[in-house]
Amino acid sequence: MASRKPVRWHIAVFLAPAVLVYTSLMIIPLFGTLAQSLFNKDAAGERVFVGLANFARLFGDALWSDAFWNALANNTWFFVIHMLVQNPIGIALAAILSTPRLRMAAFYRTAIFIPTILSFVIVGFVWKLILSPIWGIAPGLLDLVGLKSLFQPWLGKEETALTTLALVSVWQFVGIPMMLIYAALLSIPDEVIEAAEMDGITGWSQFWKIKLPLILPSIGIISILTFVGNFNAFDLIYVAQGALAGPNFSTDILGTFLYRTFFGFQLQLGDPYMGSAIAGSMFGIILIGVCLYLFGIQTRLRRYQF
């Protein structure tokens, strides 16, 4: 052994390609945007430094803040539905799928994941067609079970549009928690399961007492991915309801609000400075959420090595 530690070049070699591509195409452009949120135009149209004035307008000036808080509230509801519906369904499906010697497991897994691989263009349009009162698939189906009176144009009503779209999004993405949990469940060694069986722990109690604690880190990852994904969401709303996130902004989330502000719509011109301020706020919200997870929850999770 040499007394001095040699330079470990392999670490640099392993890190370099990823860091290089990532820094030049993601970090530098993103920070360009964040820097821009501190500027605005003066009366002569010159770019001037305004400090946090854009953010003050965004949070306090009724012209901007009404839309901002509305979008934030809608976005939170969007996230709550995903946590309450998507993730429990995904975990349950994965638990059932990982039953040993279950026939056709590969078929089910493939089929349930299919909505996830479809583009927003397809998903948005498909559900618009199905829920459309004109085409009549949804009313027709409800008629089959004698519930036709329940049918409403869900996407067209202010009270139901956001929830409907959140559920469409759940339909599309339930495959992701299912796959991750499924992979985690399969990587539990047979010995652990056999030991549990020796002790007479089987079935549901085996899931709750043995498997669930072992897959908690994966559930943590899924929750944080859901949070980040939901607060970045844009496409589905845009495809289904347009940039105005109708009816009457009831489906407006941060992503669509940012898009309208940044790139403009119809008669309103794009405002890159306020757009950057919205982007900066989204960045802050997500940063807070992720930090809460990383330092509050993840450090308390126990990780098991097999």
Add this chain to the structure above:
Amino acid sequence: MSARTSLGRTIAAHAVLLTYTLIALFPVFVIVINSFKSRKAIFADPLALPMPANFDLVGYQTVLKQGDFLLYFQNSLIVTVASLFFVLLFGAMAAFALSEYRFKGNTLMGLYLALGIMIPIRLGTVAILEIMVATGLVNTLTALILVYTAQGLPLAIFILSEFMKSVSKDLKDAGRIDGLSEYRIFFTLVLPLVRPAMATVAVFTMIPIWNDLWFPLILAPAEQTKTVTLGAQVFIGQFVTNWNAVLAALSLAIVPVLVLYLIFSRQLIRGITAGAVK
């Protein structure tokens, strides 16, 4: 478990899975069957299967006459496969460095690389476009591959380093005692063990790339570099009242990504069964 698995529980499991499978596949099914029907039949009875009486390919004829869908498929395929390769290779290398070695700034580097999960790369679009214009990469597939590689890396590194942390330390140390270089340890010992995670990352990386509308629209909207998602979107925009054509275009956009997924899904199963962390 095997002898005691009750029949009732198996039936219940199948019932739940089958129900959810129906929910997942129904919308796709409706679109595909109606794409083969005449306009009148689409509206008269949307749930009927295509029969000789209502069979009509007019939608597909319109689509194939209009756009160069074959070229769009090829573009999407090149972009997706190339980006996927770079994301997996670079991502696994970086994840290994972060999870295996203790060095100054390790945590900081991990946080730095995780930043990209939090912020949509789209927020930097204007600056990215400026870079591409400056380097003359606008309207090339290279531009898309570079952006998608950057976009996919953070999540890949995040997930892969989670999985690499659970690879047994004894195995790697045994390799070191046998005189393997760090590169050999990574490529021959660790990579095969995290194959299930790699397949999972591959599927998750592939989907947003294949389905992206934003960057093809901004960085490569030219006819020769159009991807299939952009092609379908443009087409639907033009033919919004021609339901036959729209349904046919939707069906055509579903098929290739389905095939790609089925290929990877095999890999996923093989990876999980062969590579399951022992």
